[in-house]
Amino acid sequence: METAIVALMEAQGGVASGVQLTALPGVTRHTVDALVRAKVLVRVRRGSFVLGRAFAGATAWERAELQARAVGRSLAADPGGHHALSHESALMMHGLPYFGDDGLVHLVRFDGGRGRHDDTIFVHRPVEVDWLVTVDGLHVVRPALAALQVAALHGAEAGLVCLDGVLHQAETRDRKDTGERQGLAHALVEEDIERALQEGFGTATRVVHEVAQLADGRSESVGESRSRWLLQLLGFGPLLLQFPVDLGDRTVYADLKLGRWAVLIEFDGRIKYGHPDALHTEKLREDALRALGYEVVRLTWGDLVNSRLVRQKILAAIARAEAAARATA
Template sequence: MITPQVDLEGLVQLRRDLLASGLTDPQIDRLVRAKVLKRIRYGAYVAYETWESLSIDDRHRLLARAVRARAHSSTALTHVSSLVERGISLWGFPLDVVHTTRTDSGQRAGRKRRDWVPHRGILGAEDCEELNGVLVSTAARSAFEVTTLGGVERGLIAVNRLLHAKAMTMDEFTEQAAAHRDWPGSLTTNLVTHLADSRLESVGEDRFSYLAFRQGLVKPEPQFDVRDEQGVLVARVDFAWPDLGVFLEFDGKIKYERHRREGESLDEFLMREKRREVLVCQITGWTCIRITWADFARPELVATRIRKVMAARNSGVA
Protein backbone atom coordinates (compact mmCIF):
# COMPACT_ATOMS: atom_id res chain seq x y z
CA MET A 1 0.00 0.00 0.00
CA ILE A 2 1.39 3.43 -1.00
CA THR A 3 0.78 6.08 1.63
CA PRO A 4 -0.33 9.52 0.34
CA GLN A 5 2.55 11.92 0.80
CA VAL A 6 2.50 15.14 2.81
CA ASP A 7 3.79 18.20 0.97
CA LEU A 8 7.06 19.18 2.70
CA GLU A 9 8.08 21.92 0.30
CA GLY A 10 9.71 24.89 2.02
CA LEU A 11 9.48 23.53 5.57
CA VAL A 12 13.22 23.17 6.20
CA GLN A 13 14.87 26.37 7.44
CA LEU A 14 18.65 26.52 7.27
CA ARG A 15 20.73 28.37 9.84
CA ARG A 16 21.97 30.81 7.21
CA ASP A 17 18.38 31.73 6.33
CA LEU A 18 17.44 32.29 9.97
CA LEU A 19 20.50 34.48 10.43
CA ALA A 20 19.61 36.42 7.28
CA SER A 21 16.14 37.04 8.74
CA GLY A 22 17.72 38.85 11.70
CA LEU A 23 18.00 36.06 14.29
CA THR A 24 21.23 35.37 16.12
CA ASP A 25 22.63 31.97 17.12
CA PRO A 26 21.72 32.48 20.81
CA GLN A 27 18.16 33.40 19.75
CA ILE A 28 17.93 30.30 17.58
CA ASP A 29 19.08 28.16 20.52
CA ARG A 30 16.44 29.75 22.76
CA LEU A 31 13.72 29.03 20.19
CA VAL A 32 14.85 25.39 20.13
CA ARG A 33 14.75 25.16 23.93
CA ALA A 34 11.33 26.82 23.97
CA LYS A 35 10.08 24.26 21.43
CA VAL A 36 9.31 26.87 18.82
CA LEU A 37 11.89 25.38 16.46
CA LYS A 38 13.02 21.79 16.08
CA ARG A 39 16.63 21.13 15.08
CA ILE A 40 16.39 18.41 12.43
CA ARG A 41 20.15 18.12 12.08
CA TYR A 42 23.08 20.50 12.40
CA GLY A 43 22.19 23.76 10.68
CA ALA A 44 18.63 22.75 9.70
CA TYR A 45 15.38 23.53 11.51
CA VAL A 46 11.62 23.24 11.21
CA ALA A 47 8.69 24.62 13.19
CA TYR A 48 8.33 22.42 16.29
CA GLU A 49 4.55 22.00 15.87
CA THR A 50 5.09 20.85 12.29
CA TRP A 51 7.64 18.25 13.38
CA GLU A 52 5.32 16.91 16.08
CA SER A 53 2.49 16.51 13.55
CA LEU A 54 4.53 14.39 11.13
CA SER A 55 4.63 10.60 10.94
CA ILE A 56 7.91 8.72 11.35
CA ASP A 57 8.12 8.32 7.57
CA ASP A 58 7.52 12.02 6.93
CA ARG A 59 10.14 12.94 9.53
CA HIS A 60 12.59 10.84 7.52
CA ARG A 61 11.54 12.66 4.36
CA LEU A 62 12.11 16.00 6.08
CA LEU A 63 15.52 14.86 7.33
CA ALA A 64 16.33 13.84 3.76
CA ARG A 65 15.49 17.34 2.56
CA ALA A 66 17.69 18.82 5.27
CA VAL A 67 20.55 16.60 4.09
CA ARG A 68 20.06 17.51 0.44
CA ALA A 69 19.86 21.21 1.27
CA ARG A 70 23.54 21.12 2.26
CA ALA A 71 24.72 18.39 -0.11
CA HIS A 72 26.01 18.56 -3.67
CA SER A 73 23.35 19.41 -6.24
CA SER A 74 23.81 16.00 -7.92
CA THR A 75 22.76 14.16 -4.74
CA ALA A 76 19.78 11.82 -5.14
CA LEU A 77 17.82 9.97 -2.46
CA THR A 78 18.45 6.24 -2.84
CA HIS A 79 18.09 2.93 -0.98
CA VAL A 80 15.67 3.27 1.98
CA SER A 81 15.20 7.02 1.51
CA SER A 82 13.94 6.63 -2.04
CA LEU A 83 11.35 4.06 -0.95
CA VAL A 84 10.15 6.18 1.97
CA GLU A 85 9.75 9.09 -0.46
CA ARG A 86 7.51 6.81 -2.55
CA GLY A 87 5.27 6.01 0.42
CA ILE A 88 6.27 2.33 0.41
CA SER A 89 5.72 0.44 3.68
CA LEU A 90 9.01 -0.89 5.08
CA TRP A 91 10.04 -2.97 8.06
CA GLY A 92 13.32 -3.29 9.93
CA PHE A 93 15.17 -0.34 8.40
CA PRO A 94 16.17 2.53 10.72
CA LEU A 95 14.66 5.80 9.55
CA ASP A 96 17.04 8.12 11.37
CA VAL A 97 19.63 7.73 8.59
CA VAL A 98 19.31 9.19 5.08
CA HIS A 99 20.76 7.30 2.11
CA THR A 100 21.99 9.15 -0.98
CA THR A 101 24.06 8.61 -4.14
CA ARG A 102 25.52 11.23 -6.45
CA THR A 103 24.72 11.25 -10.14
CA ASP A 104 28.06 12.74 -11.18
CA SER A 105 30.00 9.50 -11.53
CA GLY A 106 33.65 9.50 -10.61
CA GLN A 107 33.21 11.81 -7.64
CA ARG A 108 33.91 10.67 -4.08
CA ALA A 109 30.80 9.70 -2.12
CA GLY A 110 31.80 11.65 0.96
CA ARG A 111 32.13 10.85 4.62
CA LYS A 112 29.50 8.77 6.42
CA ARG A 113 27.71 10.69 9.19
CA ARG A 114 25.46 9.74 12.07
CA ASP A 115 22.33 10.66 10.10
CA TRP A 116 23.58 10.38 6.53
CA VAL A 117 25.15 7.59 4.44
CA PRO A 118 26.41 8.87 1.07
CA HIS A 119 26.84 5.74 -1.03
CA ARG A 120 29.42 5.10 -3.70
CA GLY A 121 28.33 3.78 -7.04
CA ILE A 122 27.19 5.02 -10.40
CA LEU A 123 23.69 6.46 -10.67
CA GLY A 124 22.98 7.17 -14.31
CA ALA A 125 20.21 9.30 -15.76
CA GLU A 126 18.17 6.15 -16.45
CA ASP A 127 18.37 5.18 -12.78
CA CYS A 128 16.83 8.31 -11.26
CA GLU A 129 13.79 10.53 -11.53
CA GLU A 130 12.19 13.49 -9.79
CA LEU A 131 9.49 12.73 -7.23
CA ASN A 132 7.75 15.19 -4.91
CA GLY A 133 10.29 17.80 -5.91
CA VAL A 134 13.39 15.74 -5.06
CA LEU A 135 15.70 13.52 -7.10
CA VAL A 136 15.35 9.80 -6.23
CA SER A 137 16.54 6.49 -7.64
CA THR A 138 13.92 4.64 -9.67
CA ALA A 139 11.71 2.06 -7.99
CA ALA A 140 13.56 -0.94 -9.43
CA ARG A 141 16.98 0.53 -8.64
CA SER A 142 15.84 1.35 -5.08
CA ALA A 143 14.53 -2.19 -4.66
CA PHE A 144 17.89 -3.63 -5.65
CA GLU A 145 19.72 -1.15 -3.42
CA VAL A 146 17.87 -2.09 -0.24
CA THR A 147 18.51 -5.80 -0.80
CA THR A 148 22.24 -5.06 -0.49
CA LEU A 149 21.90 -3.44 2.93
CA GLY A 150 21.72 -6.79 4.70
CA GLY A 151 18.91 -9.11 5.71
CA VAL A 152 16.73 -11.09 3.33
CA GLU A 153 13.50 -10.43 5.22
CA ARG A 154 13.84 -6.65 5.15
CA GLY A 155 14.73 -6.62 1.47
CA LEU A 156 11.95 -9.05 0.58
CA ILE A 157 9.33 -6.88 2.26
CA ALA A 158 10.51 -3.80 0.35
CA VAL A 159 10.48 -5.65 -2.98
CA ASN A 160 7.05 -7.19 -2.35
CA ARG A 161 5.57 -3.82 -1.40
CA LEU A 162 6.87 -2.25 -4.61
CA LEU A 163 5.60 -5.16 -6.71
CA HIS A 164 2.17 -5.16 -5.07
CA ALA A 165 1.87 -1.38 -5.53
CA LYS A 166 2.79 -1.86 -9.22
CA ALA A 167 5.59 0.66 -8.74
CA MET A 168 7.83 -1.74 -10.69
CA THR A 169 7.64 -5.07 -12.46
CA MET A 170 9.52 -8.25 -11.59
CA ASP A 171 11.37 -7.99 -14.90
CA GLU A 172 12.58 -4.49 -14.02
CA PHE A 173 13.84 -5.71 -10.65
CA THR A 174 15.64 -8.74 -12.09
CA GLU A 175 17.24 -6.52 -14.74
CA GLN A 176 18.69 -4.34 -11.99
CA ALA A 177 19.89 -7.40 -10.10
CA ALA A 178 21.59 -8.78 -13.23
CA ALA A 179 23.22 -5.43 -14.03
CA HIS A 180 24.74 -5.20 -10.53
CA ARG A 181 25.48 -8.87 -9.82
CA ASP A 182 29.01 -8.01 -8.67
CA TRP A 183 27.90 -5.56 -5.96
CA PRO A 184 28.53 -6.47 -2.32
CA GLY A 185 25.38 -7.99 -0.85
CA SER A 186 23.97 -9.15 -4.18
CA LEU A 187 23.73 -12.76 -2.95
CA THR A 188 20.87 -11.55 -0.75
CA THR A 189 19.28 -10.07 -3.87
CA ASN A 190 19.28 -13.51 -5.53
CA LEU A 191 17.31 -15.07 -2.67
CA VAL A 192 14.88 -12.15 -2.56
CA THR A 193 14.28 -12.61 -6.29
CA HIS A 194 13.43 -16.27 -5.65
CA LEU A 195 11.00 -15.47 -2.82
CA ALA A 196 9.32 -12.29 -4.09
CA ASP A 197 5.54 -12.47 -4.58
CA SER A 198 3.40 -9.54 -5.71
CA ARG A 199 0.20 -11.20 -4.44
CA LEU A 200 1.02 -10.54 -0.78
CA GLU A 201 -0.93 -7.54 0.48
CA SER A 202 0.83 -6.37 3.64
CA VAL A 203 4.08 -6.40 5.59
CA GLY A 204 2.52 -8.97 7.95
CA GLU A 205 1.84 -11.32 5.05
CA ASP A 206 5.37 -10.77 3.75
CA ARG A 207 6.79 -11.71 7.13
CA PHE A 208 4.70 -14.86 7.41
CA SER A 209 5.69 -15.94 3.92
CA TYR A 210 9.34 -15.56 4.92
CA LEU A 211 8.71 -17.37 8.22
CA ALA A 212 7.23 -20.31 6.31
CA PHE A 213 10.30 -20.42 4.06
CA ARG A 214 12.81 -20.16 6.91
CA GLN A 215 11.04 -22.81 9.00
CA GLY A 216 10.73 -25.24 6.11
CA LEU A 217 6.91 -25.28 6.05
CA VAL A 218 5.02 -26.44 2.99
CA LYS A 219 4.68 -23.35 0.79
CA PRO A 220 1.19 -21.87 1.32
CA GLU A 221 -1.02 -20.42 -1.40
CA PRO A 222 -1.55 -16.67 -0.75
CA GLN A 223 -4.83 -14.83 -1.31
CA PHE A 224 -6.83 -18.04 -1.71
CA ASP A 225 -10.43 -17.66 -2.91
CA VAL A 226 -13.12 -19.61 -1.04
CA ARG A 227 -16.42 -20.19 -2.88
CA ASP A 228 -19.71 -21.62 -1.67
CA GLU A 229 -21.63 -24.55 -3.12
CA GLN A 230 -22.95 -22.35 -5.94
CA GLY A 231 -19.49 -21.08 -6.83
CA VAL A 232 -20.04 -17.64 -5.30
CA LEU A 233 -16.94 -16.03 -3.78
CA VAL A 234 -17.52 -15.72 -0.04
CA ALA A 235 -14.03 -14.99 1.24
CA ARG A 236 -10.39 -14.60 0.35
CA VAL A 237 -8.08 -15.95 3.04
CA ASP A 238 -4.51 -14.74 3.53
CA PHE A 239 -2.89 -18.16 3.10
CA ALA A 240 -4.11 -21.69 2.48
CA TRP A 241 -2.81 -25.23 2.21
CA PRO A 242 -5.75 -26.70 0.24
CA ASP A 243 -4.34 -30.22 0.12
CA LEU A 244 -3.95 -30.21 3.90
CA GLY A 245 -7.28 -28.54 4.72
CA VAL A 246 -5.73 -25.62 6.59
CA PHE A 247 -5.89 -21.87 6.11
CA LEU A 248 -4.16 -19.04 7.95
CA GLU A 249 -5.17 -15.46 8.66
CA PHE A 250 -2.83 -12.71 9.83
CA ASP A 251 -4.42 -10.30 12.28
CA GLY A 252 -2.80 -6.89 12.04
CA LYS A 253 -3.66 -3.23 12.26
CA ILE A 254 -3.61 -2.76 8.49
CA LYS A 255 -6.26 -5.43 8.01
CA TYR A 256 -8.51 -3.72 10.55
CA GLU A 257 -8.04 -0.37 8.82
CA ARG A 258 -8.47 -1.75 5.31
CA HIS A 259 -11.52 -3.95 5.84
CA ARG A 260 -13.54 -2.10 8.49
CA ARG A 261 -16.68 -0.59 7.01
CA GLU A 262 -17.55 3.05 7.43
CA GLY A 263 -18.99 3.65 10.90
CA GLU A 264 -18.18 0.08 12.01
CA SER A 265 -16.69 -0.27 15.49
CA LEU A 266 -13.72 -2.52 16.15
CA ASP A 267 -15.94 -4.97 18.07
CA GLU A 268 -18.39 -5.11 15.18
CA PHE A 269 -15.57 -5.73 12.73
CA LEU A 270 -14.11 -8.54 14.86
CA MET A 271 -17.54 -10.20 15.13
CA ARG A 272 -17.99 -9.98 11.37
CA GLU A 273 -14.50 -11.41 10.87
CA LYS A 274 -15.35 -14.29 13.23
CA ARG A 275 -18.55 -15.05 11.29
CA ARG A 276 -16.51 -15.02 8.08
CA GLU A 277 -14.04 -17.52 9.56
CA VAL A 278 -16.86 -19.83 10.70
CA LEU A 279 -18.45 -19.67 7.26
CA VAL A 280 -15.16 -20.60 5.56
CA CYS A 281 -14.72 -23.54 7.96
CA GLN A 282 -18.29 -24.74 7.31
CA ILE A 283 -17.94 -24.52 3.53
CA THR A 284 -14.50 -26.11 3.29
CA GLY A 285 -14.29 -28.25 6.42
CA TRP A 286 -10.83 -26.77 6.95
CA THR A 287 -9.09 -25.65 10.15
CA CYS A 288 -8.19 -21.98 10.69
CA ILE A 289 -4.92 -20.77 12.21
CA ARG A 290 -4.60 -17.14 13.29
CA ILE A 291 -1.34 -15.36 14.03
CA THR A 292 -0.54 -11.83 15.17
CA TRP A 293 2.42 -9.51 14.88
CA ALA A 294 3.76 -10.72 18.24
CA ASP A 295 4.08 -14.28 16.91
CA PHE A 296 6.95 -13.25 14.65
CA ALA A 297 9.14 -12.96 17.75
CA ARG A 298 8.90 -16.77 18.16
CA PRO A 299 8.96 -18.25 14.64
CA GLU A 300 10.00 -21.74 15.73
CA LEU A 301 7.01 -22.02 18.07
CA VAL A 302 4.62 -20.77 15.39
CA ALA A 303 6.00 -23.30 12.89
CA THR A 304 5.72 -26.12 15.43
CA ARG A 305 2.07 -25.32 16.09
CA ILE A 306 1.29 -25.14 12.39
CA ARG A 307 2.91 -28.54 11.84
CA LYS A 308 0.82 -30.01 14.66
CA VAL A 309 -2.38 -28.75 13.04
CA MET A 310 -1.28 -30.15 9.68
CA ALA A 311 -0.38 -33.50 11.24
CA ALA A 312 -3.74 -33.69 12.97
CA ARG A 313 -5.54 -32.94 9.71
CA ASN A 314 -3.48 -35.55 7.88
CA SER A 315 -4.26 -38.20 10.49
CA GLY A 316 -7.95 -37.38 10.44
CA VAL A 317 -8.01 -36.25 14.09
CA ALA A 318 -9.12 -32.66 13.39
Protein backbone atom coordinates in the same frame (compact mmCIF):
# COMPACT_ATOMS: atom_id res chain seq x y z
CA MET B 1 9.79 36.05 9.88
CA GLU B 2 8.58 33.02 11.83
CA THR B 3 5.34 33.07 9.84
CA ALA B 4 7.25 32.96 6.54
CA ILE B 5 9.43 30.10 7.78
CA VAL B 6 6.45 28.06 8.94
CA ALA B 7 4.59 28.68 5.67
CA LEU B 8 7.56 27.51 3.60
CA MET B 9 8.10 24.41 5.69
CA GLU B 10 4.44 23.43 5.76
CA ALA B 11 4.40 23.64 1.96
CA GLN B 12 7.31 21.16 1.92
CA GLY B 13 5.82 18.64 4.32
CA GLY B 14 7.22 20.25 7.48
CA VAL B 15 10.88 20.46 6.44
CA ALA B 16 13.42 22.84 4.92
CA SER B 17 17.13 23.26 4.39
CA GLY B 18 19.15 25.94 6.11
CA VAL B 19 19.91 27.53 2.73
CA GLN B 20 16.19 27.85 2.02
CA LEU B 21 15.50 29.43 5.39
CA THR B 22 18.28 32.03 5.25
CA ALA B 23 17.18 32.95 1.71
CA LEU B 24 13.92 34.27 3.16
CA PRO B 25 13.79 38.06 3.69
CA GLY B 26 15.11 39.07 7.10
CA VAL B 27 16.11 35.53 8.14
CA THR B 28 19.70 34.97 9.21
CA ARG B 29 21.59 32.04 10.69
CA HIS B 30 21.09 33.64 14.11
CA THR B 31 17.33 33.77 13.49
CA VAL B 32 17.32 30.06 12.74
CA ASP B 33 19.44 29.27 15.82
CA ALA B 34 17.00 31.21 18.00
CA LEU B 35 14.03 29.28 16.60
CA VAL B 36 15.84 26.00 17.31
CA ARG B 37 16.40 27.09 20.93
CA ALA B 38 12.71 28.00 21.15
CA LYS B 39 11.83 24.53 19.76
CA VAL B 40 9.96 26.04 16.85
CA LEU B 41 12.47 24.18 14.69
CA VAL B 42 14.32 20.91 15.18
CA ARG B 43 17.77 20.61 13.62
CA VAL B 44 18.07 16.96 12.53
CA ARG B 45 21.43 17.63 10.90
CA ARG B 46 23.54 20.59 9.98
CA GLY B 47 21.50 22.47 7.41
CA SER B 48 18.41 20.25 7.76
CA PHE B 49 15.35 21.33 9.77
CA VAL B 50 11.92 20.03 10.74
CA LEU B 51 9.05 22.01 12.25
CA GLY B 52 9.07 21.36 15.99
CA ARG B 53 5.34 20.74 16.27
CA ALA B 54 5.44 18.23 13.39
CA PHE B 55 8.35 16.36 14.94
CA ALA B 56 6.89 16.33 18.46
CA GLY B 57 3.59 14.79 17.38
CA ALA B 58 5.07 12.23 14.99
CA THR B 59 5.38 8.47 15.37
CA ALA B 60 8.79 6.85 14.98
CA TRP B 61 7.94 6.02 11.35
CA GLU B 62 6.80 9.57 10.65
CA ARG B 63 9.94 10.98 12.26
CA ALA B 64 12.10 8.82 10.02
CA GLU B 65 10.33 10.21 6.97
CA LEU B 66 10.60 13.79 8.22
CA GLN B 67 14.31 13.33 8.80
CA ALA B 68 14.77 11.88 5.30
CA ARG B 69 12.82 14.76 3.76
CA ALA B 70 14.81 17.35 5.69
CA VAL B 71 18.17 15.87 4.70
CA GLY B 72 16.86 15.55 1.17
CA ARG B 73 16.11 19.29 1.07
CA SER B 74 19.71 19.91 2.10
CA LEU B 75 21.51 17.40 -0.12
CA ALA B 76 19.13 16.00 -2.74
CA ALA B 77 17.10 18.99 -3.91
CA ASP B 78 16.32 19.48 -7.58
CA PRO B 79 17.99 21.56 -8.91
CA GLY B 80 21.34 21.90 -7.21
CA GLY B 81 21.78 18.68 -5.27
CA HIS B 82 24.29 16.01 -6.20
CA HIS B 83 22.77 13.31 -4.01
CA ALA B 84 19.61 11.22 -4.26
CA LEU B 85 17.68 9.52 -1.48
CA SER B 86 18.11 5.75 -1.70
CA HIS B 87 17.31 2.49 0.12
CA GLU B 88 14.44 2.82 2.62
CA SER B 89 14.76 6.62 2.53
CA ALA B 90 13.74 6.53 -1.14
CA LEU B 91 10.85 4.15 -0.45
CA MET B 92 9.53 6.58 2.16
CA MET B 93 9.37 9.29 -0.50
CA HIS B 94 7.58 6.94 -2.90
CA GLY B 95 4.97 6.19 -0.22
CA LEU B 96 5.94 2.52 -0.19
CA PRO B 97 6.25 0.08 2.72
CA TYR B 98 9.69 -0.68 4.07
CA PHE B 99 11.36 -2.70 6.76
CA GLY B 100 14.86 -2.59 8.24
CA ASP B 101 15.16 1.10 9.14
CA ASP B 102 18.46 1.73 10.95
CA GLY B 103 17.87 5.35 11.92
CA LEU B 104 20.06 6.76 9.13
CA VAL B 105 19.12 8.68 6.02
CA HIS B 106 20.46 6.75 3.03
CA LEU B 107 21.66 8.47 -0.12
CA VAL B 108 23.71 7.89 -3.25
CA ARG B 109 25.67 10.35 -5.34
CA PHE B 110 25.21 10.68 -9.08
CA ASP B 111 28.10 13.06 -9.81
CA GLY B 112 30.83 10.47 -9.28
CA GLY B 113 31.63 11.79 -5.81
CA ARG B 114 32.74 9.50 -3.01
CA GLY B 115 30.46 8.11 -0.33
CA ARG B 116 30.64 8.81 3.39
CA HIS B 117 28.70 8.20 6.56
CA ASP B 118 28.22 9.68 10.00
CA ASP B 119 25.63 9.54 12.78
CA THR B 120 22.86 10.83 10.50
CA ILE B 121 23.53 9.87 6.89
CA PHE B 122 25.02 7.04 4.88
CA VAL B 123 26.08 7.98 1.34
CA HIS B 124 26.57 4.80 -0.71
CA ARG B 125 28.37 4.12 -3.98
CA PRO B 126 27.26 6.23 -6.96
CA VAL B 127 24.49 5.28 -9.39
CA GLU B 128 23.79 6.36 -12.95
CA VAL B 129 21.58 9.41 -13.27
CA ASP B 130 18.92 7.48 -15.21
CA TRP B 131 18.11 5.56 -12.01
CA LEU B 132 16.69 8.77 -10.54
CA VAL B 133 13.26 10.33 -10.49
CA THR B 134 12.04 13.52 -8.85
CA VAL B 135 9.54 13.27 -5.99
CA ASP B 136 8.32 16.47 -4.30
CA GLY B 137 11.34 18.33 -5.64
CA LEU B 138 13.87 15.75 -4.41
CA HIS B 139 16.14 13.40 -6.32
CA VAL B 140 15.06 9.87 -5.41
CA VAL B 141 16.21 6.42 -6.58
CA ARG B 142 13.62 4.42 -8.52
CA PRO B 143 11.58 2.02 -6.33
CA ALA B 144 12.86 -1.33 -7.64
CA LEU B 145 16.50 -0.41 -7.15
CA ALA B 146 15.77 1.07 -3.72
CA ALA B 147 14.10 -2.20 -2.64
CA LEU B 148 17.08 -4.28 -3.76
CA GLN B 149 19.42 -1.84 -2.03
CA VAL B 150 17.51 -2.59 1.17
CA ALA B 151 17.95 -6.32 0.58
CA ALA B 152 21.70 -5.85 0.17
CA LEU B 153 22.00 -3.71 3.28
CA HIS B 154 19.43 -5.15 5.71
CA GLY B 155 18.93 -8.71 4.49
CA ALA B 156 16.42 -10.87 2.66
CA GLU B 157 13.39 -10.35 4.91
CA ALA B 158 13.63 -6.57 4.71
CA GLY B 159 14.26 -6.70 0.98
CA LEU B 160 11.28 -8.99 0.39
CA VAL B 161 8.95 -6.63 2.25
CA CYS B 162 10.17 -3.74 0.13
CA LEU B 163 10.11 -5.45 -3.27
CA ASP B 164 6.70 -7.01 -2.56
CA GLY B 165 5.49 -3.48 -1.86
CA VAL B 166 6.92 -2.13 -5.12
CA LEU B 167 5.30 -4.93 -7.15
CA HIS B 168 1.99 -4.61 -5.29
CA GLN B 169 1.84 -0.89 -6.03
CA ALA B 170 2.46 -1.63 -9.72
CA GLU B 171 -0.25 -4.30 -9.83
CA THR B 172 -2.69 -1.96 -8.09
CA ARG B 173 -2.05 0.65 -10.76
CA ASP B 174 -2.48 -1.93 -13.51
CA ARG B 175 -5.90 -2.91 -12.17
CA LYS B 176 -7.01 0.69 -12.64
CA ASP B 177 -5.68 0.95 -16.19
CA THR B 178 -7.37 -0.33 -19.33
CA GLY B 179 -6.42 -0.79 -22.96
CA GLU B 180 -2.80 -0.49 -23.98
CA ARG B 181 -1.68 0.63 -20.52
CA GLN B 182 -2.98 -2.48 -18.76
CA GLY B 183 -0.04 -4.41 -17.30
CA LEU B 184 2.40 -1.64 -18.13
CA ALA B 185 3.30 -0.68 -14.54
CA HIS B 186 4.21 -4.25 -13.60
CA ALA B 187 6.22 -4.71 -16.80
CA LEU B 188 8.22 -1.55 -16.12
CA VAL B 189 9.01 -2.66 -12.57
CA GLU B 190 10.13 -6.08 -13.84
CA GLU B 191 12.44 -4.33 -16.33
CA ASP B 192 13.90 -2.23 -13.51
CA ILE B 193 14.45 -5.35 -11.38
CA GLU B 194 16.27 -7.14 -14.19
CA ARG B 195 18.43 -4.12 -14.84
CA ALA B 196 19.14 -3.56 -11.16
CA LEU B 197 20.34 -7.15 -10.80
CA GLN B 198 23.10 -6.30 -13.26
CA GLU B 199 24.37 -3.51 -11.02
CA GLY B 200 26.26 -5.88 -8.75
CA PHE B 201 25.85 -5.94 -4.98
CA GLY B 202 29.15 -7.44 -3.87
CA THR B 203 28.85 -10.03 -1.11
CA ALA B 204 25.08 -9.43 -0.96
CA THR B 205 24.49 -10.47 -4.60
CA ARG B 206 23.09 -13.90 -3.66
CA VAL B 207 20.63 -12.37 -1.19
CA VAL B 208 19.49 -9.77 -3.72
CA HIS B 209 18.85 -12.41 -6.38
CA GLU B 210 16.95 -14.55 -3.86
CA VAL B 211 14.69 -11.62 -2.99
CA ALA B 212 14.06 -10.89 -6.68
CA GLN B 213 12.95 -14.49 -7.19
CA LEU B 214 10.67 -14.62 -4.13
CA ALA B 215 9.02 -11.19 -4.46
CA ASP B 216 5.32 -11.23 -5.33
CA GLY B 217 2.96 -8.31 -5.75
CA ARG B 218 0.05 -10.32 -4.36
CA SER B 219 1.39 -9.72 -0.84
CA GLU B 220 -0.72 -6.83 0.35
CA SER B 221 1.06 -5.74 3.52
CA VAL B 222 4.32 -5.79 5.45
CA GLY B 223 2.82 -8.39 7.78
CA GLU B 224 1.90 -10.72 4.92
CA SER B 225 5.38 -10.46 3.41
CA ARG B 226 7.09 -11.11 6.72
CA SER B 227 4.77 -14.06 7.42
CA ARG B 228 5.60 -15.57 4.04
CA TRP B 229 9.32 -15.13 4.62
CA LEU B 230 9.16 -16.77 8.05
CA LEU B 231 7.12 -19.73 6.81
CA GLN B 232 9.57 -20.26 3.95
CA LEU B 233 12.43 -20.08 6.44
CA LEU B 234 10.76 -22.70 8.64
CA GLY B 235 10.36 -25.08 5.69
CA PHE B 236 6.59 -24.84 5.22
CA GLY B 237 6.75 -23.92 1.54
CA PRO B 238 5.56 -23.93 -1.13
CA LEU B 239 3.03 -21.25 -0.28
CA LEU B 240 0.03 -20.07 -2.30
CA LEU B 241 -0.74 -16.35 -2.09
CA GLN B 242 -4.24 -14.84 -2.01
CA PHE B 243 -5.73 -18.33 -2.13
CA PRO B 244 -9.37 -18.27 -3.34
CA VAL B 245 -12.05 -20.19 -1.43
CA ASP B 246 -15.59 -20.49 -2.79
CA LEU B 247 -18.09 -20.01 0.05
CA GLY B 248 -21.09 -20.44 -2.22
CA ASP B 249 -22.45 -16.90 -2.04
CA ARG B 250 -19.02 -15.34 -2.50
CA THR B 251 -15.32 -16.04 -2.98
CA VAL B 252 -12.92 -15.03 -0.21
CA TYR B 253 -9.14 -14.91 -0.35
CA ALA B 254 -6.80 -16.18 2.34
CA ASP B 255 -3.45 -14.42 2.67
CA LEU B 256 -1.55 -17.70 2.34
CA LYS B 257 -2.20 -21.42 2.01
CA LEU B 258 0.30 -24.17 2.71
CA GLY B 259 0.76 -25.90 -0.61
CA ARG B 260 0.71 -29.43 0.84
CA TRP B 261 -2.03 -29.12 3.47
CA ALA B 262 -5.50 -27.62 3.94
CA VAL B 263 -4.06 -24.93 6.20
CA LEU B 264 -4.73 -21.23 5.62
CA ILE B 265 -2.56 -18.49 7.12
CA GLU B 266 -4.01 -15.07 7.88
CA PHE B 267 -1.91 -12.18 9.10
CA ASP B 268 -3.87 -10.27 11.73
CA GLY B 269 -2.67 -6.68 11.99
CA ARG B 270 -5.76 -5.69 14.05
CA ILE B 271 -6.24 -2.45 12.09
CA LYS B 272 -9.14 -3.96 10.16
CA TYR B 273 -11.05 -4.59 13.40
CA GLY B 274 -11.60 -0.96 14.30
CA HIS B 275 -15.37 -1.54 14.36
CA PRO B 276 -17.05 -4.38 16.32
CA ASP B 277 -19.00 -5.44 13.22
CA ALA B 278 -15.70 -6.08 11.41
CA LEU B 279 -14.59 -8.52 14.09
CA HIS B 280 -17.94 -10.35 13.91
CA THR B 281 -17.74 -10.53 10.11
CA GLU B 282 -14.23 -11.94 10.30
CA LYS B 283 -15.34 -14.61 12.77
CA LEU B 284 -18.18 -15.70 10.47
CA ARG B 285 -15.72 -15.85 7.57
CA GLU B 286 -13.34 -18.03 9.57
CA ASP B 287 -16.18 -20.32 10.67
CA ALA B 288 -17.18 -20.79 7.03
CA LEU B 289 -13.60 -21.69 6.09
CA ARG B 290 -13.37 -24.25 8.87
CA ALA B 291 -16.70 -25.76 7.79
CA LEU B 292 -15.12 -26.46 4.40
CA GLY B 293 -12.31 -28.40 6.06
CA TYR B 294 -9.63 -25.74 6.28
CA GLU B 295 -7.54 -25.09 9.36
CA VAL B 296 -6.96 -21.36 9.91
CA VAL B 297 -3.86 -20.01 11.64
CA ARG B 298 -3.75 -16.34 12.55
CA LEU B 299 -0.36 -14.66 12.95
CA THR B 300 0.21 -11.33 14.70
CA TRP B 301 3.11 -8.88 14.85
CA GLY B 302 4.23 -10.50 18.09
CA ASP B 303 4.26 -13.95 16.48
CA LEU B 304 6.64 -12.81 13.76
CA VAL B 305 9.45 -12.40 16.30
CA ASN B 306 8.78 -15.79 17.90
CA SER B 307 9.62 -18.39 15.26
CA ARG B 308 9.31 -21.28 17.71
CA LEU B 309 5.71 -20.33 18.52
CA VAL B 310 4.86 -19.96 14.83
CA ARG B 311 6.33 -23.38 14.08
CA GLN B 312 4.24 -24.93 16.86
CA LYS B 313 1.07 -23.24 15.59
CA ILE B 314 1.62 -24.45 12.04
CA LEU B 315 2.54 -28.00 13.05
CA ALA B 316 -0.58 -28.24 15.23
CA ALA B 317 -2.75 -27.02 12.34
CA ILE B 318 -1.13 -29.53 9.96
CA ALA B 319 -1.79 -32.35 12.45
CA ARG B 320 -5.48 -31.35 12.70
CA ALA B 321 -5.78 -31.11 8.91
CA GLU B 322 -4.22 -34.55 8.42
CA ALA B 323 -6.44 -36.08 11.10
CA ALA B 324 -9.53 -34.59 9.46
CA ALA B 325 -8.44 -35.89 6.05
CA ARG B 326 -8.00 -39.43 7.44
CA ALA B 327 -11.40 -39.29 9.13
CA THR B 328 -13.16 -38.46 5.87
CA ALA B 329 -11.14 -40.84 3.68
